[in-house]
Amino acid sequence: MKNEKAADIAVKFQNVSVSFGENEILKDFSLEVKKGECLTIIGTSGCGKTTMLRLVNGLLLPSSGTVEVNGQDVGKCDLIQLRRGIGYAIQNVGLFPHMTVRQNIAYVPSLSKKWNKQEEERQIQRLLSVVGLDASMANRYPSELSGGQKQRVGIARALAADPSILLMDEPFGAVDSITRRGLQKELKNLHKTLGLTILFVTHDIREALRLGDRVLVMEGGRIARLDTPEAVKENPGSDFVARLLDEEEE
Amino acid sequence: MIEFLQEVIQLYIERGPWFLELLAAHVRLSVMAIAIAGTLGLLIGIVLSEYRKAAPAVIGICNVFYTIPSISMLGILIPLLGIGDRNAVTAISIYALMPMVRNTYTGLVTVDSDILEAARAMGSTRMQILRRVKLPLALPVILTGLRSMTVMAISMCGLASYIGASGLGKAIYRGISIYNPAMTFAGSILIALLALTADLLLGMAERAYKKKRRMNG
Numbered sequence: 001m002k003n004e005k006a007a008d009i010a011v012k013f014q015n016v017s018v019s020f021g022e023n024e025i026l027k028d029f030s031l032e033v034k035k036g037e038c039l040t041i042i043g044t045s046g047c048g049k050t051t052m053l054r055l056v057n058g059l060l061l062p063s064s065g066t067v068e069v070n071g072q073d074v075g076k077c078d079l080i081q082l083r084r085g086i087g088y089a090i091q092n093v094g095l096f097p098h099m100t101v102r103q104n105i106a107y108v109p110s111l112s113k114k115w116n117k118q119e120e121e122r123q124i125q126r127l128l129s130v131v132g133l134d135a136s137m138a139n140r141y142p143s144e145l146s147g148g149q150k151q152r153v154g155i156a157r158a159l160a161a162d163p164s165i166l167l168m169d170e171p172f173g174a175v176d177s178i179t180r181r182g183l184q185k186e187l188k189n190l191h192k193t194l195g196l197t198i199l200f201v202t203h204d205i206r207e208a209l210r211l212g213d214r215v216l217v218m219e220g221g222r223i224a225r226l227d228t229p230e231a232v233k234e235n236p237g238s239d240f241v242a243r244l245l246d247e248e249e250e
Numbered sequence: 251m252i253e254f255l256q257e258v259i260q261l262y263i264e265r266g267p268w269f270l271e272l273l274a275a276h277v278r279l280s281v282m283a284i285a286i287a288g289t290l291g292l293l294i295g296i297v298l299s300e301y302r303k304a305a306p307a308v309i310g311i312c313n314v315f316y317t318i319p320s321i322s323m324l325g326i327l328i329p330l331l332g333i334g335d336r337n338a339v340t341a342i343s344i345y346a347l348m349p350m351v352r353n354t355y356t357g358l359v360t361v362d363s364d365i366l367e368a369a370r371a372m373g374s375t376r377m378q379i380l381r382r383v384k385l386p387l388a389l390p391v392i393l394t395g396l397r398s399m400t401v402m403a404i405s406m407c408g409l410a411s412y413i414g415a416s417g418l419g420k421a422i423y424r425g426i427s428i429y430n431p432a433m434t435f436a437g438s439i440l441i442a443l444l445a446l447t448a449d450l451l452l453g454m455a456e457r458a459y460k461k462k463r464r465m466n467g
Contacts, residue, residue, distance in 0.1 A: 094369075
């Protein structure tokens with residue numbers, strides 16, 4: 001890790017602390033995420049995993065330390081431009097209820113007027129098929145979709161800006177386990193084919209082990225364990241992970 | 251009763267042009283007041299939603315205006331604006347501001363925070379969030395404000411003839427002063443019909459918008 005060239009690093013946290021009043025959410029947190037890596041992040045609620053994601057696209061700025069995205073200091077760059085280049089999918093999806101699937105997916109490109117009408121049509125068709133949705137869905141409203149379909153649209157929307165980094169905060173939290181399984185498979189494929197860097201927050205240890213190139217276990221704002229899924233399974237190294245794995249086996 | 255209604259109809263026939271003129275004036279004054287209060291109220295509501303610290307104070311002031319009985323509002327402005335249409339439009343506008351400010355503000359600040367966070371995270375500017383996310387989502391609430399404001403403006407405009415403004419209130423007022431109940435009744439009915447029609451049309455617009463955007467099913 002230490003000899004990694006700077007150009008190969010997508011996201012770099014350097015001695016980052018975040019506190020809200022008395023409450024210290026992240027404590028002297030340092031981490032490098034390689035380009036093309038899928039890092040899954042797991043931990044109890046309040047361990048700082050969502051905070052981590054919010055630091056990457058500047059929704060939150062660190063109290064001390066720096067966060068770099070593709071070599072750029074988040075605290076010093078144009079946040080609007082930065083965010084348009086980072087895909088973002090969250091548990092409650094946050095689809096715009098007043099927009100059709102098409103308008104939702106085209107939202108980020110439309111902010112910078114990136115696509116013309118023809119290009120939009122082509123891209124929408126492409127993205128819908130990428131996330132495994134029928135082209136006929138384009139004109140539906142979110143209220144007319146099932147939970148799984150919404151999640152898929154959320155991912156299509158996150159991919160629309162052609163991002164190099166994808167931030168996902170329990171994106172499959174609200175769907176049944178069968179749909180979840182399907183979505184996980186598709187995400188894995190996407191990760192492989194598009195070469196995306198993914199930061200994926202979850203509270204499901206199975207999901208974390210299945211999707212991650214590396215698994216990051218957070219406890220009380222610090223790194224408790226950071227290793228490949230195999231190594232984490234082999235040697236949990238933390239009570240919390242051991243307990244999660246135990247529950248898994250029952 | 252039948253005789254009275256016949257008398258009213260007779261009056262509409264005989265004095266048709268006069269009633270039409272009053273109706274047109276009533277619509278004109280109401281529309282002017284609604285346009286002023288609507289635009290101002292919308293702008294104030296938007297500004298307040300972006301700078302929420304100022305909201306309690308400004309809404310408090312609007313509330314004070316709103317608490318003043320409408321007939322007093324017309325009277326209070328006489329020293330400043332004299333009598334006539336100008337006074338009427340101003341008084342109605344001030345009075346109608348409150349529902350518009352309150353509904354715009356409420357509509358904008360109650361937009362789901364997850365949705366706003368998503369919009370922000372995707373790189374929308376503050377303006378883009380307002381225009382493309384907040385306002386469309388708040389529109390049903392804003393339309394409700396516009397609707398109650400419109401009905402209020404139309405009814406308050408009926409009082410404005412007491413301070414010498416035109417409008418259908420003139421028929422009511424004249425009917426009372428020359429002791430012609432049919433004339434008072436004829437004017438009142440037209441005001442009521444006007445208010446009901448405006449309410450119906452705006453209600454339809456509201457429902458059409460919600461249906462188009464599939465809001466609340």
